[in-house]
Amino acid sequence: MDIRVGLNRPKIDVHCHVATQPNSDASADSLIASGDPVGVTEYWCSRPIGGGRIASVDEVRNCNDGVLRAAEYRPDHIRGLCYVIPGYGREAIAEIERCLDAGMVGIKLYNQYKLWDPAVWPVLQLAAERRIPVLEHAGYLTGREHLDKQPLISHGEDFTKASEKFPETLFIHAHIGGGGDWEWTVRAMRNASPNVYIDTSGSNLDDGQIEFAVAELGVDRVLFGSDGTMAGCIGKVLDAKLTDEEKERIFWDNAEYILAQQGAKTLHANSEGVAS
């Protein structure tokens, strides 16, 4: 394992966050400072509201404005994912349209609803029509003390169920290492649509995680993400028992493919100096 060579290879991080206004500029700088030393050149950012809280439409819009501001401040590195609370119906759809028009490249959902809930259907339908990814906060929590804090968190079975209804939607199961039984949630997606992906983010650095996801889902369905655990997650992929080509798919090619679905290109060139 050559760490230096691995760090120099360009990477797209599909799971990042920046702060709401007025701190989004500083937050963007901090994020890029964490990714620069490890070769991240493009960051897909959102600002979700956690805890299952049904925040107001204005608060949600303020979150997205913070992301748009960060992208405007560092357009060479940052792209946005629009966070919405699907239960707001037409207002949620309007917010997605507003953010896409402003340059965002996807949707972020948190734990206000299970992914298959009918309240989420219009969002998933729009995502399918626009060919944009839906990054959903997810994990299979095993302890009641953790599950009680977010009873509607989605896991692998929920992705499988949602993808049966919307097979053309590009789903991203967030953070394989975000807490919870990652073997369970990955296995539960064995029969999901091939448009269901998983990202590598999260503070759990259990050995074998990446290879397990590749074995169960295929290397084309694993995306690099950090969610704040930048060095740890880079190390997971670099240390995985995969070929260089497979690591390139995780660090770059699969995210590039997702962008291409909506006609977008990566912000920088890949490890071979080729721009999309």
Added chain:
Amino acid sequence: MIIDINAWLGVWPFRALRDNTPEMLAARLDSCGIQKAAVSPIEAVFHRNVQLANEKLVEDIEPFSDRFIPLATLNPTYTHWEDDLKACHEDLNMKGVRLFPQYQNFPIDGPLAQSVAKACAERNLPIFIPHRLEDVRERHWMDPGNVVDVAAIANLLAAVPEATITIPNLRGMASCALWQREDLRDKSWYLDLSLAEVHRDVEVLVEQGGANHLVFGSHVPFSYPGSALVKRAILKVDKDTLENISYRHAKKILGL
């Protein structure tokens, strides 16, 4: 040179680990450029009488005596633990002691823990108290799913200031009780790189002058050692400090 103070052999009951035999772990360390590693048997965490596991460990790693440094697992709630400590030190030549209060069910700042810390200090044996072995959010129903309270470890060190204590697998270094208590800043305690992030965590501790408390540890084979190696590679410290973190602190802790 790199010495890993946070490595393991054996079986974790709730998930299959790979590279967990002496032969396989040595090969994994080779692939990572790690020359030596301090190890103990994982299964001993759950044993009542731990001494047989300690004896077996020393036997198992004998062919790899240039690679592995044996650490004793001590269960201070078991009768005559003092005899185990003596045997591990004098007969088995073990270089430190691992304690697991969240599994062995004793308060880490109580009288029993203080007795252990004093006994270890008298023998110049360092103590290792992993903050956790596995992410509690994925815990099996038979696992208590607890982490060790670092504030309580700080109390233990304050009560036994001659002890050397390392806490592997901690996140939130700069905000932890050991660093926040200024009366303990010059004491012999260490944190490892295994789970903490560099950005806004390890680097903050370094900026605040705490690099003397850092040591290399990966938590292999529970965790990817590559993650700790990436952190080591991007740490903004001078060459001397990096060598301290990579192996000199480990040598000092383990008396090598």
